[in-house]
């Protein structure tokens with residue numbers, strides 16, 4: 001497992017991945033290099049012993065596993081600059097870039113590389129990501145390694161590449177949707193009497209507990225809702241009012257809008 005990893009693009013997600021990889025002890029800090037043009041924001045990683053660099057070529061020479069974590073509009077230029085340095089016998093590419101297909105990557109680097117696409121979310125920083133992965137021309141050993149890496153950082157599932165945009169919406173944008181739901185609970189909680197701090201704790205832990213019920217008991221949400229809704233009680237009264245106001249419908253429409261945005265832009 002003593003592989004060396006380069007994260008090209010130490011932004012929100014690249015930083016979160018680096019934190020998760022180091023904090024989970026999946027990798028020794030000195031076996032990880034994170035690049036960014038301006039490395040001043042990578043100080044916290046450097047303090048932990050991670051190599052930081054503004055030289056992608058140096059990172060490519062050092063590492064075997066290359067995680068591409070730049071913005072979609074940056075990926076072509078970055079790959080083109082790396083292409084002369086990449087060796088299919090040494091390097092495996094893992095792209096977390098939204099909406100960029102394996103064929104797009106191959107157009108630039110050639111078709112002799114093992115390539116993975118992975119779609120984690122920012123909870124990867126605390127080893128609680130949901131990561132959807134697809135693989136192309138990867139060996140069993142490479143697939144095992146990628147599985148182990150993302151399982152160490154939360155849960156993972158292999159999917160077909162055609163579902164990667166959908167995975168981006170449900171899994172990665174999903175963190176933002178969940179935060180907005182929690183924020184609304186906090187706003188409501190304050191209106192009915194709690195301080196912001198207490199409302200935040202109650203809202204976040206309640207959502208965490210609800211998610212754990214589904215994950216641990218493998219139940220359907222409606223089964224768990226049935227256990228909470230006392231006939232003529234306050235839960236069903238509130239839930240029905242939320243539905244009258246378009247609660248589920250607004251979430252579904254938001255998810256479909258996010259999805260269309262990826263598909264239309266790419």
Ligand SMILES: NC(=O)C1=CN([C@@H]2O[C@H](COP(=O)(O)OP(=O)(O)OC[C@H]3O[C@@H](n4cnc5c(N)ncnc54)[C@H](O)[C@@H]3O)[C@@H](O)[C@H]2O)C=CC1
Pocket residue numbers: 008009010011012013014035036037038056069070071072074078096097098119120121122172173
């Ligand atoms: N933020 C999120 O929750 C998620 C993001 N993604 C995808 O991950 C990718 C990165 O997203 P973010 O981290 O949010 O963006 P970001 O903009 O925070 O990070 C990109 C980083 O790449 C750096 N960069 C740009 N050009 C570079 C170059 N030539 N060499 C090295 N570094 C360079 C930028 O300075 C920046 O720090 C995107 O493609 C996004 O679609 C995927 C899942 C979740």
Ligand SMILES: O=C(O)[C@@H]1CCC=N1
Pocket residue numbers: 098168172173
């Ligand atoms: O908003 C975005 O485009 C990226 C993709 C998933 C999360 N953030």
